[in-house]
Amino acid sequence: MPTFHAPRGTRDLLPAERASFDRLSAIAADLSRRYGYAGIETPMFEQTAVFERGVGAVTDIVEKELFRIQPRTDEAESWSLRPEGTAGVVRAYVQHGLRTWPQPVRVQYVGPMFRYDRPQAGRYRQFWQWDVEAIGDAGPGIDAEIVELGHRFYTEAGLSDVRVLLNSIGDPTCRPPYIERLTTYFERHRATLPDLEQARLRTNPLRLLDSKDPDMAALIADAPRIVDHLCDACRAHFDAVCEHLDALAVPVRIEPSLVRGLDYYTRTAFEYYREGAEGQQQALGGGGRYDGLVELLGGRPTPGIGFALGLDRVVLALAEAGAERARPARPAAFVASAEAGDTVERLRIATQLRRAGVSARADLGGRKLGRQLEQASREDAHFAVILGDELREGTVQLRDLRAGTQHPVPLTDLAREILRDEASHRHG
RNA sequence: GUGGCCUUAGCUCAAUCGGCAGAGCAUCGGAUUGUGGAUCCGACGGUUGCGGGUUCAAGUCCCGCAGGCCACCCCA
Structure with missing residues (x-):
């Protein structure tokens, strides 16, 4: 019996499994070449404040899942392993003045992310993502390019049944009034809400929309939908994104209850999921627009959009789908x-x-x-x-x-x- | 962070009521020394996840911890 073992929620990728990741990385690299996204690499840890400001201080990812690095001294900066990639890339965009490059700046990277939560199949404390970002273009066309690129990855990886859930979560003009309206609606039914949902009503009312509690289903179905309360600019943007995606024949389903766990998203939010997949880990990837993020991290107001695809979950999904396994190279x-x-x-x-x-x-x-x-x-x-x-x-x-x-x-x-x-x- | 189930050789699993820890696969070697994924034979491989307790005796019963899985929370 070995004395040591890999830390909880991490695992060793032996050559057979590593070959699967290599194969996916190769697909990502080839798509990046064809779509014009250059490689970028940022550190696997950052000042904790980058994530607190970028991801959002009250999100679960920062509040309870952040891997903090034990400081060496009292004076030491607080560092944390990255729980996602966008904040670090945007930090680099600001730090190196990438606003002076031709916009948008299209970059992509494959690398490990770290989140301290309870492990389960398809959910690890160290997991791999392919992240793609386009920073500096506010138009709906780039949204469609990004969404289609992510979907294309699944197709070329061998998952033919991946669909896109799409929503708009508005912007600082129209989201606050909508949240107010939503809160009022749920307040009227406060007495019938489960305890957990009552608490969420105070902290993050949007979260009520994707509650899995069956008692909530009817209430959610009748709740005001954000797509019905977008401001004119957000509405036009959303319609245009849908129109572009339609032209690209991407299988999209508008999902009014889709909200995402990171604070920085504005307007377009999307998620990739597998039709008919069992269990809770069916989210294969997701992304959205983050028009306020560059400014939040100290840059000028700059729009951006991107996605993160979970490679571990793709490997798992391929195995479930009975796809032929990748194998280590054999010698001639x-x-x-x-x-x-x-x-x-x-x-x-x-x-x-x-x-x-x-x-x-x-x-x-x-x-x-x-x-x-x-x-x-x-x-x-x-x-x-x-x-x-x-x-x-x-x-x-x-x-x-x-x-x-x-x-x-x-x-x-x-x-x-x-x-x-x-x-x-x-x-x- | 909450609740539940599980943990025996590298892997998949046996072990009767609490009574000497086993098999298959894998690995290595052999089957008259220059030719194959098969077959046969053999060897290696274990503090039964870790620590404590009960008992003449614990893989088996009890407690704690760790790890895995499932459902929450949340997400990729």
Whole structure:
């Protein structure tokens, strides 16, 4: 029994699972290239105030889920591991004067986020997100581009049944009057509200809208909907976003009760969820517009929009959907030898292949030839390069492990022949 | 942070009423020493999650802790 174990809510990604993440990262990278989003990297921890100001001091994420770093001294700054990515990116946007770049600034990144909450399947204290941000464009077109990009990711990852929940949560002009109206509505029914909901009525009335309490369903259905109380500017923006998405054939469902857990969202809010998924962890990703955030973090008033997709949940969803698992790369060639103790030759030939661009493994242990070929087969190598007496004439046996055939090849032609055959297999 | 269920070898699981901790898979090795994912044989592998208690005796009963899962809270 090991003495140590990975911290609660974290886990080790062994090569098989890591391969799934690599595959998703590759899809994200390719989409980023096609859509024109450049890579960015910000620290995994920031001054705690960045999150308190950016995410919102009274949100659950900051109030009870923040991973605070124990300060070294009384004078030390308070640091926290990032619970999400947008605040750090916006901090960087302000710090480096990215407002002087062509707007909007389109950036994206894959990385771990940290939240101190109770772990469950698909919910971890360290989890991975692909985050995409477009900062500096207030128009509805960029909203549609972002929403469609996120949806496209799921499609290319192999999840064909992901839909978009879309809502507008207004802006500082129209949201306060709406919240007032909503509060008045629920106040009228205060006596019938469960305790938890009564408390929320004071702290965050919008949250009542996505209560899971079945007793609330009827009340919520009759509640005033924010989409009916948007100001003219927000209304026009929302309609335009819908129109753009319609033109892109993105499967969108307007969800008037969708509110999101971060304070900085304005207008467009969206979530990706899987049709028919069981359990509570069916939110695969989400995002929204954050027109006040740059200013909150010390910059000039600047609009922005972005999303975060949970890679852990995509991996889980793919497994549930019965998708074929990604696998670690397999070698083109496996160098085996009939001679015991000639690791110098084995390594020399493997290295020659590697320098020529061939992925090659070699048995450097004491297995006898039969065992080495067994190993090569199980590692799914395409070729075995077998070293024997012919090596004195500069020749090895090249065995095609799939076809079960072999022939002698001069060392000088070895890499070229393997590469040629690999290429023809890729195309055929 | 609240409530519930669970934890035996690397993995999946057995172990009768409280009575000597096992199997399959995996790993490593062997089956007359230059050719394969099969088969057969063998080896390795455990403080039964950790700590305490009850008992002649605890994997089994009791308590605490840790971890996993489920439902909340919330979210990706």
